[in-house]
Amino acid sequence: MKILVTIARIFVGVLFIFSGFIKLNDPVGFGYKLQEYFSPEVLNLEFLSPYALLMAIILVVVEVLLGVALLIGYAKKITLWLLLAMIAFFTFLTFYSAYFNKVTDCGCFGDAIPLVPWESFIKDVILLILIIFLMLFQKHITPLFSKTARSIIVFVAFFASMIFGYYVLMHLPWLDFRAYKVGNNIAEGMKIPEGAPEAIFEYDWKFNIDGEEQIITTTGGYPQVEGKFIGYETRLVQEGYEPPVHDFTIEKNGQDYTTKFLEMENLIVIVAYNIDKTETEGYGNIKRAVERAMKAGYTVIGMTSSGEDVYNAFAKAYELPFDFYFTDETVLKTIIRSNPGIVSLNKGTIIQKLHYNDAEDLELKELPTANPKLDVDLKFTLDSIAVLDQRYRKLMQTNDEAERAEMGKQMGLQPEDYTGNLWERQIAIDTMSLKMVKRIIAKHGYPGKTLVGEPTNTSAWYVIQHNPEEIPTYLPLMQEAGKNGELPFTLVAMMEDRYLMNEGKPQKYGTQGMTYGGSPSFIWPIENPEEVNERRAEAGFNQTIEEYASDLFGEDFNFENISLQEAEQRRIASTK
Secondary structure: OHHHHHHHHHHHHHHHHHHHHHHHOOHHHHHHHHHHHHOOOOOOOHHHHHHHHHHHHHHHHHHHHHHHHHHHOOOHHHHHHHHHHHHHHHHHHHHHHHHHOOOOOOOOOOOOOOOOHHHHHHHHHHHHHHHHHHHHOHHHOOOOOOHHHHHHHHHHHHHHHHHHHHHHHHOOOOOOOOOOOOOOEHHHHOOOOOOOOOOEEEEEEEEEEOOEEEEEEEOOOOOOOOOEEEEEEEEEEEOOOOOOOOOOOOEEOOEEOHHHHHOOOOEEEEEOOOHHHOOHHHHHHHHHHHHHHHHOOOEEEEEEOOOHHHHHHHHHHOOOOOEEEEOOHHHHHHHOOOOOEEEEEEOOEEEEEEEHHHHHHOOOOOOOOOOOOOOHHHHHHHHHHHHHHOOOOOHHHOOOHHHHHHHHHHOOOOHHHOOOOHHHHHHHHHHHHHHHHHHHHHHHOOOOHHHHOOOHHHHHHHHHHOOHHHHHHHHHHHHHHHHOOOOOHHHHHHHHHHHHHHOOOOEOOOOOEEOOOOOOOEEOOEOOHHHHHHHHHHHOOOOOHHHHHHHHHOOOOOOOOOOHHHHHHHHHHHHO
16 A cells, blocks of 8 residues: 555655746746636636635645645655645536536646646546545655654745746746747747648538428538527537648738738847736836847847737837737747747747747847937838828828728727817828928938838938928938938939929929819829830839829729810819
């Protein structure tokens, strides 16, 4: 019997230490799991959610200590009763999860050994039996070492657990078992292997046939039944293959940027799974790391599950010089156990992950696109101006109220922000933006690529372009910036054409089109039209005037160069 007790003692003790250590390695992750149990859909104990992390740390430390205490025979009666209480609690949780299919992974061994609920329940039942067995035959549990030595061992185990737990909280898990660990490629993790099993569903179709309700079960298609259809229920018969990385997307304003960023080299991602819960004291370190990355030539973006209005306000308040994109909250929590945290990617491969406390350890290489002169604060200011410059212009692209409301919701705006006189609001923004841009130009000259990087170097151009009365003043500055490569010359060409059109003169590049009332749309008259495509190519346009005109006014539009006199006649006709 003593041999059996010793075997059970070692098995239970080692398993508790292993299980506790795995969870202690990632207390934040275990805290998330407890929050899942506390959610309304499971135990409905939401009042405990704010304390989930604290409870997680206490539970895993106690779990480790009980395992150590059992192995060395420290206070065996108390140890066994505590073991029994803990395993009884976990057995209840795993049974509840398994029977009601509430939590698909109990988190018993963290992400190291995922167990489905019934596997977890069976494991807990075995442990429960072994612990009861140990209680019944505890007289055969012989303490190891002296009483003082046992106390010292437990004391050391306690402090070692606390120190280790504190370390991983202030940094990141020492061991990473998740699909987003360093070295893994996110895109590869999303792939489903050829021949992988697919999920199998059964459909229970309810019909009223000759006054009786009958259920017809199929594995897919609608059954051919003569009767009145009532409804149907779907049952999962067999789970299909689920790739390690799933539900990962990067979105903004309804557009999917996942592929773009997963194919991008030298990308730094600032992860803040929830802006309202983010640790604001971490953004000093984050901003310094971001500034280093941008000057080294890296692209920097943010990823959050918060709405656009929330993250824009936060970015403005903390002067963050990068744009946020939307990603599912659970995915972001899985990627990194820090809010905020830093993830370095290269073509979708995770190169480095850092807690905000370790932001200074971000490893950067000097890239060909490095720009040591980059003014990050000025970049932030101009990026903010650019967002405001387009705030209502996007909404004014449609007059359909439902379409505008949907667009506003995608932008994270409140109803009062996408209804009413939008043009009046945009004019007010344009006036404010113009004042800011004038001050910037007066101090720095044109804020081009060297000073603020791309595409921020276009922000001031857009503001001036949207204030035509200022074009004569700033066009020479824009032309100089274009010649020096500080501003795309295509934009310079567009501004020059607008200036010429406003002056009633022929344009050079054919970028300006007009529509007067009920008159046909037309391209504003062009100087030497036979040479316009050559000029367009030299300026950097990749379309001929004919192709551009078709894109602007529709495929059926046939470009022809009209005279200034005819253009004026069309304008006059539209006023009658």
